[in-house]
Amino acid sequence: MSESTSTDYTRHSLLSQLQAAINRLGHPALMALGGTDYPVLYALRSDGRRVAVVAMRLQDRWWFIAGDSDPIPADNPEMAARSLIGNTKGEVRELFARRPQPRGSQQMAAAAA
Numbered sequence: 041m042s043e044s045t046s047t048d049y050t051r052h053s054l055l056s057q058l059q060a061a062i063n064r065l066g067h068p069a070l071m072a073l074g075g076t077d078y079p080v081l082y083a084l085r086s087d088g089r090r091v092a093v094v095a096m097r098l099q100d101r102w103w104f105i106a107g108d109s110d111p112i113p114a115d116n117p118e119m120a121a122r123s124l125i126g127n128t129k130g131e132v133r134e135l136f137a138r139r140p141q142p143r144g145s146q147q148m149a150a151a152a153a
Contacts, residue, residue, distance in 0.1 A: 054095040054102055054114050055081045061121035086126040093124065 055071060062069040062083050069083040081093040083106075093106040095114055102114035104124070112120045 050102065051095045052079050055079050055093065057117040058093065058104060058120055061117040062125060065121055065125055067125050083124060085124070091124060
């Protein structure tokens with residue numbers, strides 16, 4: 041059975057707001073089944089894992105339910121996006137880890153030095 045149209049619109053609009061917030065953080069997010077009663081948002085976390093997110097009304101509040109994480113209140117999509125995506129700052133690898141490593145004869149010369 042389908043819920044009321046206003047509930048579907050709210051579910052869709054909440055996921056659209058979350059999608060926009062995730063995109064502002066620089067991560068991809070894609071709405072699937074957008075024309076149905078139960079749309080699903082797929083997002084890419086900062087660790088590279090994909091997560092499916094649905095909006096659900098529990099008691100008198102709306103929540104984002106995502107994978108194995110705890111429910112996240114849908115009141116603030118920006119905060120929910122940061123919580124879903126994970127740490128988006130401080131992910132720059134150390135400078136020396138990014139430098140090209142010696143190979144072949146250069147590697148043997150570096151080991152001998």
